[in-house]
Amino acid sequence: MSVFAKYHVKAQEFDPPLDWEGLFGRSGPLVVELGFGSGEFLIQNAIEHPSTNFVGFETSLTCMVKLQKSLSRLGMNNVRAVLSDGKFGLKELFRDKTVDAVYVNFPCPWPKEAHRNRRLYSKTFVDTLASVLKDQGSFHLTTDVQWYLKDTASLLIESECFSVKMSEALNKNVVSTRYEKKWLSRGKVIYTLMAVKIKSASIKRITWEDKEMPHVHLKNVCEDKVKALRDKVFHEDQESVFVVKNVYSNVDEFLLRVISSDNGFQQCYFVLIQKRGKSYIVKIDPSTIPYRTPTVKKSVFKIAEVIQS
Ligand SMILES: C[S@@+](CC[C@H](N)C(=O)[O-])C[C@H]1O[C@@H](n2cnc3c(N)ncnc32)[C@H](O)[C@@H]1O
Incomplete structure (x- = not known):
């Protein structure tokens, strides 16, 4: 087995939802990051919280390989990564009320109307958060795009499943990722949102029934x-x-x-x-x-x- 193999979860090969405790070989709080990029946030948090299990999702193979190399070099045991769309992964791979926190740092905003469907936030995404997060679990968004934060906040508030707190514009490091450093160096400000789950929603999973390969x-x-x-x-x-x-x-x-x-x-x-x-x-x-x-x-x-x- 390659030294990287333990970090890369090939989720398609398992019956959903995944047994995350089995994959980590231990129980513990579960934190998910969608779109980890170069992995700075995931790694820093995993170092600071050694008893927490962290799962990252990425669609970029380059980012995935880079993260695996860093995790292996640091000898870390509390991070796993999935090369998949994070929206789909969060919905299909986690049981209800099992996730303590979900983080999204500097998501691609997809500003053109024609690309709206590619944005992370949607009613389905909010319902997914309200389903997989534990009671009082939290969702954290950090971005340089104010309208993106406001649109996400509106959907979270409309759902009546979250208590939402937005920060004023900040001109200091919040998550210390590559994109945060890039935008701060160009004089942009950073916006953050934290939403605490106060009510559950139910969602239908499309891969949980009839698990046979056709x-x-x-x-x-x-x-x-x-x-x-x-x-x-x-x-x-x-x-x-x-x-x-x-x-x-x-x-x-x-x-x-x-x-x-x-x-x-x-x-x-x-x-x-x-x-x-x-x-x-x-x-x-x-x-x-x-x-x-x-x-x-x-x-x-x-x-x-x-x-x-
Ligand atoms: C602007 S970068 C930010 C990376 C990192 N979070 C940071 O702050 O430096 C957005 C990242 O999200 C990834 N991404 C885009 N859509 C995604 C999706 N649906 N699921 C998971 N990752 C996604 C991209 O490959 C990219 O690495």
Whole structure:
């Protein structure tokens, strides 16, 4: 096992929700950071609170590798990291009332209206916080973008699940991250928000039921129908879309590169169509393990349905 392996939790390989105490090998307060970047905040806090378990989420592989190297160099045991969308991870990987605090430092604001869906805050995100945080658990946002803080605060207040406190603009270090240093050096001010959970909300998880990896056995497959799948979009409703981006063929097998979206949560993976004796199997190729969302399952069943001869 690589020295880094213990820090990187490949969450797709586990049945959700995750057994975080098992992964840390101990119980303890649980703190989550979404978008840890270079990892300064996560590492500093983990050093200062050795009995707390910290989980970080990042979408950047470069940041993930950098964090793993730092954790390994420092010999730390109380941090784990997931290379995934933090909004999805917080919702799908944690049980209700198990998280003590969630931190977000300098999230990408996505100011254009067309990119609104990429912003971290939404009603679903607020409901997720109100679900996974323990009673009196807290959410902390630090940003240089005042409208982003105000929009987030409005949603938290509207939910009636949080007591919200916002700070005045500060021109000093709050979290000492790379982005904070960058914005302060350019004369920007920093805004912070702390929201304490006072009421729970309930949310529906899309990966908690039917945890089997989907697969279908077929007697016959029509090769032309498989090849015709390239660039085909399957759009069942607003929340569930998948597209076959490419079709690769080899002796006795096809590999389809698929991009799926569940309510905006995108994943890229391969569907394998493989000859086995006199029949075929259609399944997720093990080289890319996606979260088993409804659209991922649908893609396997739909592809199997349309390629039969
Ligand atoms: C502006 S940087 C801030 C990094 C760090 N928190 C800091 O203060 O220096 C935003 C970070 O969030 C990550 N990110 C963006 N969207 C994300 C998502 N949906 N889930 C997890 N991380 C995300 C980006 O890769 C990037 O590293």
